[in-house]
Amino acid sequence: MEDDGARTARTGTATIRPPLEGLRVIDISNVFSLPYAGGLLADLGAEVIKIEGPGRLDSTRHNPTSGMHPDNEPGADPWNRASTFNLLNRGKKSVALDLRRPEGREVLRDLIKTGDILMENFTPRVMRGWGLDYPEVVKLRADIIMVSCSGFGREGPYSQYPAQATTQEATHGLTDATGYIGGEPSKAGQSFVDFLATWALVMGTLLAVRYRHRFGKGQWVDVGMYQLGCFMVSERILDWEANGRRVERLGNRHPWRAPQGCYRCAGDDQWCVISVRDDAEWIALCGVMDRPDLAADARYATTAGRRAAHDEIDTIIGAWTAALPKHEVMARVQAAGVPAGAVYDARDLHADPHLRARGLMEMVRFPPERGIGRRPIIGRPWRLDKTPLSVRGPGPTLGQHNREVLQDLLGYDAARCAALEQAGIMGTEPTKLRPLVPLSMDQRVRLGRLAGWDPDYKARLGIED
Numbered sequence: 001m002e003d004d005g006a007r008t009a010r011t012g013t014a015t016i017r018p019p020l021e022g023l024r025v026i027d028i029s030n031v032f033s034l035p036y037a038g039g040l041l042a043d044l045g046a047e048v049i050k051i052e053g054p055g056r057l058d059s060t061r062h063n064p065t066s067g068m069h070p071d072n073e074p075g076a077d078p079w080n081r082a083s084t085f086n087l088l089n090r091g092k093k094s095v096a097l098d099l100r101r102p103e104g105r106e107v108l109r110d111l112i113k114t115g116d117i118l119m120e121n122f123t124p125r126v127m128r129g130w131g132l133d134y135p136e137v138v139k140l141r142a143d144i145i146m147v148s149c150s151g152f153g154r155e156g157p158y159s160q161y162p163a164q165a166t167t168q169e170a171t172h173g174l175t176d177a178t179g180y181i182g183g184e185p186s187k188a189g190q191s192f193v194d195f196l197a198t199w200a201l202v203m204g205t206l207l208a209v210r211y212r213h214r215f216g217k218g219q220w221v222d223v224g225m226y227q228l229g230c231f232m233v234s235e236r237i238l239d240w241e242a243n244g245r246r247v248e249r250l251g252n253r254h255p256w257r258a259p260q261g262c263y264r265c266a267g268d269d270q271w272c273v274i275s276v277r278d279d280a281e282w283i284a285l286c287g288v289m290d291r292p293d294l295a296a297d298a299r300y301a302t303t304a305g306r307r308a309a310h311d312e313i314d315t316i317i318g319a320w321t322a323a324l325p326k327h328e329v330m331a332r333v334q335a336a337g338v339p340a341g342a343v344y345d346a347r348d349l350h351a352d353p354h355l356r357a358r359g360l361m362e363m364v365r366f367p368p369e370r371g372i373g374r375r376p377i378i379g380r381p382w383r384l385d386k387t388p389l390s391v392r393g394p395g396p397t398l399g400q401h402n403r404e405v406l407q408d409l410l411g412y413d414a415a416r417c418a419a420l421e422q423a424g425i426m427g428t429e430p431t432k433l434r435p436l437v438p439l440s441m442d443q444r445v446r447l448g449r450l451a452g453w454d455p456d457y458k459a460r461l462g463i464e465d
Contacts, residue, residue, distance in 0.1 A: 030058050049093045050093065052096060055430070065084075089396065118147065266322060274339070281338045326342040351460065
């Protein structure tokens with residue numbers, strides 16, 4: 001990035017502008033997938049105005065799953081300091097508006113008239129009940145692009161069900177595919193389907209923008225997270241439809257590779273994955289482990305034989321890896337031409353030289369009055385060679401742009417804004433908060449909230465106060 005909060009990049013005397021500059025997004029989404037999509041649109045140059053209620057904050061602002069506060073200090077305004085909120089909502093403006101009240105929805109309608117894109121992730125009944133579903137929104141602006149994300153989409157027998165990505169993993173079958181042999185179904189990870197939805201929402205929005213650019217018409221982008229999850233297990237669905245076969249959970253095993261596993265290495269909770277594709281790679285792995293006897297053993301000479309003796313082989317490989325650091329295991333095995341990869345934790349990812357070279361972690365400077373300084377924020381998984389992009393700033397404080405948006409954009413006078421504030425429809429502080437239990441970093445580790453922490457993390461990350 002050119003500088004913290006850079007808006008444009010320069011090549012010679014020409015200014016390269018971000019691709020979505022000039023587009024305005026009205027974002028009334030909450031939690032993860034759609035807020036994150038909106039943050040990526042802000043990276044691409046869109047003006048994104050986030051709306052949340054003083055009495056109904058985005059849940060990533062203030063709850064036990066909101067990530068960390070800088071230096072583990074909540075400060076006087078913890079709802080503005082949560083790491084997850086500032087990551088997902090980077091570069092946005094904030095208007096704190098109570099949409100449960102008619103006066104708040106009137107302001108929203110005025111904003112929609114000025115916007116190019118409206119983003120929401122309520123269950124369908126909410127927007128319909130407010131008179132702001134797509135057939136009504138196009139009456140406010142005919143070429144509006146409306147982007148909706150819900151658990152099950154806008155029609156069908158499940159459409160009215162509220163949903164979260166964490167619970168949907170069970171409904172669309174991902175947990176049935178995830179787990180160890182003979183074991184119980186397991187989650188795939190941290191809200192895995194939320195990430196799938198984020199990429200789908202960005203792609204759907206950009207396709208709709210292109211369509212409007214070509215034909216002058218908006219459209220409705222309707223993403224159901226359930227379908228995204230089904231897509232991820234599509235080969236199992238196809239196997240059932242075509243062959244009547246229900247595939248069992250495999251854990252770290254593979255249908256036609258052997259051995260394949262995730263092996264414990266030296267240190268606390270350190271692991272490396274090794275996957276042998278054929279007999280030649282098996283012989284190479286035996287050489288790396290200095291076990292020529294295994295390469296000569298007829299029981300392990302074929303993939304079928306190794307699959308039959310997989311438990312025994314896992315014990316042998318695990319005894320070798322346990323004495324070595326995971327990166328050394330990875331380097332030795334890869335050098336022999338066998339696929340291997342160290343299992344990375346957050347510490348590894350932040351220090352990874354490749355990700356640093358790619359610029360995935362971007363240093364973003366918070367305004368001095370927020371007392372946070374410069375912090376790393378994850379960028380984008382893609383780069384544009386002719387259009388340098390950057391995180392354009394941290395997430396906004398609650399209601400930071402109330403007056404700017406209502407007065408400068410909508411033309412409201414100061415008296416009308418003051419009346420909205422006095423009535424509690426607009427504000428800059430939450431009207432209700434549940435208390436957060438303060439925990440030291442060591443307590444978080446003991447409770448399993450963190451795997452560990454480094455007291456010298458600022459030096460490791462290059463953070464300057």
